[in-house]
Amino acid sequence: MRKCLVEDINSVLAQINKAAKVYLPVDGTDGKARFEEWAEGKEWSNALNTERSAKDFFFPQTENLMEFKTEGKNIEIIDIRSDKDDFVIFGVRGCDVRSFDILDRVFLVEPIDSFYKARREHGIIISVACGRPSETCFCGAFGIDASNPAGDVTVWRTKEAVYWQSNTDKGEELLKKVEGLTDCDEAAVEEEKAKIKKIMDKLPLANLSTEDFGAGKTMELFDSDKWKDLSESCLGCGTCTFVCPTCQCYDIKEFNAGKGVVRFRCWDSCMYSDFTQMSAGQPRLSQLERFRQRFMHKLVYYPERNDGIYGCVGCGRCLAKCPISMNIVKVMKSLGGKDNE
Amino acid sequence: MQKITLESLVEKAVSLLENGTVTSVLGWKKGEFDYDITPAVFESADELKKDFVWNDFCGANFSKYLVSKTCKSEGKILVFLKPCDTYSFNQLLTEHRFDREKVYAVGIPCEGMADINKVKEVVGDGISKIESNGDDLVVTTIYEDAPVKVTCKDVLAERCVNCKSKRHVAYDELLGEEGEVIASERFDEVERLEKMTPEERFAFWQNELSKCIRCNACRDVCPACTCEKCVFDNPNSGVENKAASNSFEEKMFHIIRAFHVAGRCTDCGECSRVCPQNIPLHLLNRKFIKDINEFYGEYQAGAEVGLRAPLVDYTLEDLEPGEVFDRRDNNA
Numbered sequence: 001m002r003k004c005l006v007e008d009i010n011s012v013l014a015q016i017n018k019a020a021k022v023y024l025p026v027d028g029t030d031g032k033a034r035f036e037e038w039a040e041g042k043e044w045s046n047a048l049n050t051e052r053s054a055k056d057f058f059f060p061q062t063e064n065l066m067e068f069k070t071e072g073k074n075i076e077i078i079d080i081r082s083d084k085d086d087f088v089i090f091g092v093r094g095c096d097v098r099s100f101d102i103l104d105r106v107f108l109v110e111p112i113d114s115f116y117k118a119r120r121e122h123g124i125i126i127s128v129a130c131g132r133p134s135e136t137c138f139c140g141a142f143g144i145d146a147s148n149p150a151g152d153v154t155v156w157r158t159k160e161a162v163y164w165q166s167n168t169d170k171g172e173e174l175l176k177k178v179e180g181l182t183d184c185d186e187a188a189v190e191e192e193k194a195k196i197k198k199i200m201d202k203l204p205l206a207n208l209s210t211e212d213f214g215a216g217k218t219m220e221l222f223d224s225d226k227w228k229d230l231s232e233s234c235l236g237c238g239t240c241t242f243v244c245p246t247c248q249c250y251d252i253k254e255f256n257a258g259k260g261v262v263r264f265r266c267w268d269s270c271m272y273s274d275f276t277q278m279s280a281g282q283p284r285l286s287q288l289e290r291f292r293q294r295f296m297h298k299l300v301y302y303p304e305r306n307d308g309i310y311g312c313v314g315c316g317r318c319l320a321k322c323p324i325s326m327n328i329v330k331v332m333k334s335l336g337g338k339d340n341e
Numbered sequence: 342m343q344k345i346t347l348e349s350l351v352e353k354a355v356s357l358l359e360n361g362t363v364t365s366v367l368g369w370k371k372g373e374f375d376y377d378i379t380p381a382v383f384e385s386a387d388e389l390k391k392d393f394v395w396n397d398f399c400g401a402n403f404s405k406y407l408v409s410k411t412c413k414s415e416g417k418i419l420v421f422l423k424p425c426d427t428y429s430f431n432q433l434l435t436e437h438r439f440d441r442e443k444v445y446a447v448g449i450p451c452e453g454m455a456d457i458n459k460v461k462e463v464v465g466d467g468i469s470k471i472e473s474n475g476d477d478l479v480v481t482t483i484y485e486d487a488p489v490k491v492t493c494k495d496v497l498a499e500r501c502v503n504c505k506s507k508r509h510v511a512y513d514e515l516l517g518e519e520g521e522v523i524a525s526e527r528f529d530e531v532e533r534l535e536k537m538t539p540e541e542r543f544a545f546w547q548n549e550l551s552k553c554i555r556c557n558a559c560r561d562v563c564p565a566c567t568c569e570k571c572v573f574d575n576p577n578s579g580v581e582n583k584a585a586s587n588s589f590e591e592k593m594f595h596i597i598r599a600f601h602v603a604g605r606c607t608d609c610g611e612c613s614r615v616c617p618q619n620i621p622l623h624l625l626n627r628k629f630i631k632d633i634n635e636f637y638g639e640y641q642a643g644a645e646v647g648l649r650a651p652l653v654d655y656t657l658e659d660l661e662p663g664e665v666f667d668r669r670d671n672n673a
Contacts, residue, residue: 029548030619031462048466051618052554061554132484134466135374202483204373204469233380233406237558238583239617251583266583269556273574274581323558323615324401325377333373 001189002164002181009162013038013090015178020086020124023057025050035089044091048134049315053245054096057089058119059103061242062266065115065252069260083118088174090126094149095139095315097127099245102313105306106248124170127151129196131158136316138205138329144313147196156192163189205314205329212336213299214308221300222292226334231291233324238269240327241294243317249275270294295331342452342473342493345517347395350421353447353516354393355386357419363445364416367406369399375471376457380406382418397473400454400498402609404429405564411443418444423451424520425504427511428607428643429564434511435646436605438567448512450520453493453501458619460496464489500610500623503527510644527608531627550592552618555583559595559612559622565602599625604633604650607643636660 004012016022022038025045033047035054067078100120107116127149130137139146148154152171156163164181166172175181200206213221241247251268254261268275270293276283284290302311318327354366366389370381376398383389403420407430410418422430427448433439460471460480470481470488478496481488505527507520534542557573560566572578573594599606608630612622633640637651637659651659 028552032619034552132466135468135483199467199483203467204483229381232382235558235561237561237615238554238556239558239615242554242556243617268583272557272583273570274576277576319373319377321617323562325372325379327377329373330379 001184001186002175003161003184003188004164004181005161006157006159008180009044010040012162012178012180013044014040015180016088016090016174019174019177020088022088022090024090038090048130048132048137049093049096049317051317052243053099053315053317054089054092055099055103055245057087057123058100058116059107059248059250059267062264063115064262064264066263067257067260068263081115081118083115083122086122086124088124088126090128091155092125092127092149092151093130093315094127094144094146095137095313096245097125097150098139098142098144098313099315100125102246102302102306102309102311103248105309124153124174125151126153126155126171128155128157129192131192131196133196133199133203134316134320135204136319137200137203137314138208138316139314140200140203140206141208141210142310142312142314146200147193156189158188158192161188163192165189208314208329208332209336210299210310210332213303213310213332215300215304217300218296218304221296221335224335227288227292230326230331230334231288234271234287234291234326235323236271236273236287236290237323238267238271239321239323240318241269241271242267243321245313245315245317246298246311247294270297295328298328299332342397342455342476342478343395343450344452345395345449347393349516350395350449351389351393354383354389354419357445358384358386358389362417363419365410365414366393366419367403367410368419368421369394369401374468376455376460376468382410396471397452397455397478397493398457398471400614402426402429402562402564402611404433405562405567407439407444408433408567411440414443416443419447420444421447421449422509422512423449424507424509425451425500425607425609427509428506428641429609430511430643431646432605432607432643433564433567435643435648436567444513446512446514448509448515448519450507450517451501453497453504455493455496456498456614459498460491463491463496498610498614499621500608500614505608505641511646527627528631530621530624531631534624534628546592549620550595552620553595554618555594556617558615558617560598562611562615563598563602564607564609564611565605566598595620595622595625599629602626603629604640604652605642606630607641636665 013022017038023035024038025033026036026042027033027045033045033050034052035050064080067080069076107113129149130146133146152168154165154167164175166175249268249270250265252265254263271290284293298311303309312328319329357363366383368383369378370392371394372378378394378398380401380403404426434441464480464482467483468480469483472479476493478491478493479488480491503525504523505525506522508522573581575581606626610623616622633651640651
């Protein structure tokens with residue numbers, strides 16, 4: 001365990017930035033935090049979480065995959081990848097750290113997504129424990145410990161000091177390069193962890209149960225008559241899917257860049273009317289079906305294929321952002337039977 | 342803060358259901374917390390008594406739901422309309438977007454809605470309860486032993502700070518007292534933008550619109566956006582894009598949308614309320630409203646059913662296009 005004083009955090013970040021480019025949550029002009037590239041004078045936000053999730057670093061909203069140039073009958077395919085350098089994402093919360101594991105199980109299984117993989121290998125994650133979680137937080141329901149988040153390095157921030165613990169070789173390598181971190185015992189961190197656990201127990205969603213979901217529940221839940229009420233006022237926008245750290249669907253398209261064709265991919269949303277549109281049309285014709293797809297995917301299909309791990313991390317962004325305040329917690333409480341009453 | 346009580350709304354809804362005037366009720370449904378309220382259709386007195394809610398967070402404008410609800414339903418639907426919602430209601434009727442015969446509209450007074458983000462700026466996260474007490478909201482959090490008092494006025498949503506009317510322009514029945522059209526200061530921010538140099542204004546919008554995640558929430562909530570198939574959702578249109586392929590497109594989406602709703606936007610403010618990136622989208626629409634007022638005389642979309650909007654009308658007094666061109670020199 002290492003530590004530095006709170007007022008020294010900027011000089012520590014400056015040193016880390018010498019080893020690899022640092023991104024951290026910074027308050028914007030609207031007072032909301034977003035990940036930005038570190039620079040002298042940028043302050044680490046006090047916000048609990050960023051408006052957009054940290055998945056952007058590994059799975060950006062849009063990315064160009066390749067370019068094509070045609071000359072006569074020849075087509076030249078140009079690899080335009082440029083991810084060569086390590087980078088550090090500082091200040092990632094436990095929920096978002098877990099989201100990377102969930103994305104890995106999609107992008108790093110055969111056929112491996114080499115674009116995602118390259119960024120994942122170059123990324124070093126410094127997580128931070130949650131000193132002041134929100135009423136919308138429910139990471140505990142998915143077994144995430146907000147007092148002790150995963151990542152290459154874990155950081156705890158108290159009033160006076162910032163504590164650093166490396167969890168991986170990558171993390172240890174990085175911390176070794178930083179001067180100004182002093183060794184310390186674990187007493188202060190243990191105290192902070194206990195404090196956070198106490199808060200987690202007091203959260204309004206602390207007892208949210210996943211008991212009625214997971215592998216094997218498809219037949220039971222798919223035809224529930226509750227989907228109608230739940231999806232009744234859904235606008236069909238993509239807010240929940242785009243602020244979600246684990247939503248992983250994308251579309252691949254091409255555009256004419258003038259001198260050639262660029263193939264790009266962008267996030268897609270199961271809430272959209274043309275999602276997974278095929279030559280025979282869209283398989284989910286109503287908003288009820290599209291709405292159901294999103295929650296069944298997170299709570300049933302994903303765990304079915306991934307050793308029981310749920311496709312939600314309880315970050316609460318959809319709770320805060322849905323225009324009609326419909327969200328996975330309301331779905332779980334409505335469908336979840338007596339455990340969630 | 343709201344003068345009309347939850348009990349009186351539930352009582353009205355139950356009596357209209359029971360006497361057969363309506364078969365369903367479009368209202369606000371209780372959430373997990375006191376601020377996360379979902380629009381819902383209620384079909385029984387029991388449902389209404391259990392889950393119906395009316396408080397300072399019932400901001401959602403129900404008018405647009407009438408397009409799909411009246412299309413499907415056999416019976417009449419009761420809809421509660423705040424003054425600003427009634428303008429959207431009229432505008433949709435003007436555009437023949439829903440069946441008036443299938444709606445029973447109850448106008449309800451509104452003292453302005455609170456913005457939970459503003460509440461959180463004062464009290465922080467961890468809210469476990471919000472109660473209304475006179476002019477205050479009493480907020481309990483898991484972090485403080487004593488509840489924190491917040492003055493409603495300080496946490497009003499932007500659109501309510503600049504409320505343009507407390508008068509209902511449509512209803513079958515009115516509960517509570519009728520209000521007046523207000524001389525609001527809603528164009529102040531537009532004027533501030535007009536005074537900027539073109540470069541400053543471009544930078545302002547670039548900063549705001551670059552935050553856009555193309556979730557389409559602004560479009561999907563907008564009562565003026567009721568095309569059955571939006572051009573941006575049509576893979577055959579050639580302009581469909583789930584993400585901007587460059588920064589220019591980002592701006593184009595919102596500017597095209599603003600043009601499309603020009604003269605039809607009632608300034609209900611739903612676009613900015615729902616934006617997950619806090620982009621002040623209503624300012625684009627307000628600029629159009631302000632220009633229309635200045636070019637063709639005061640015009641409020643939705644003030645009456647059947648109004649002919651200046652942009653689809655012609656009078657001899659209409660401004661010459663050249664005059665618009667000349668305004669460029671004034672940075673406006």
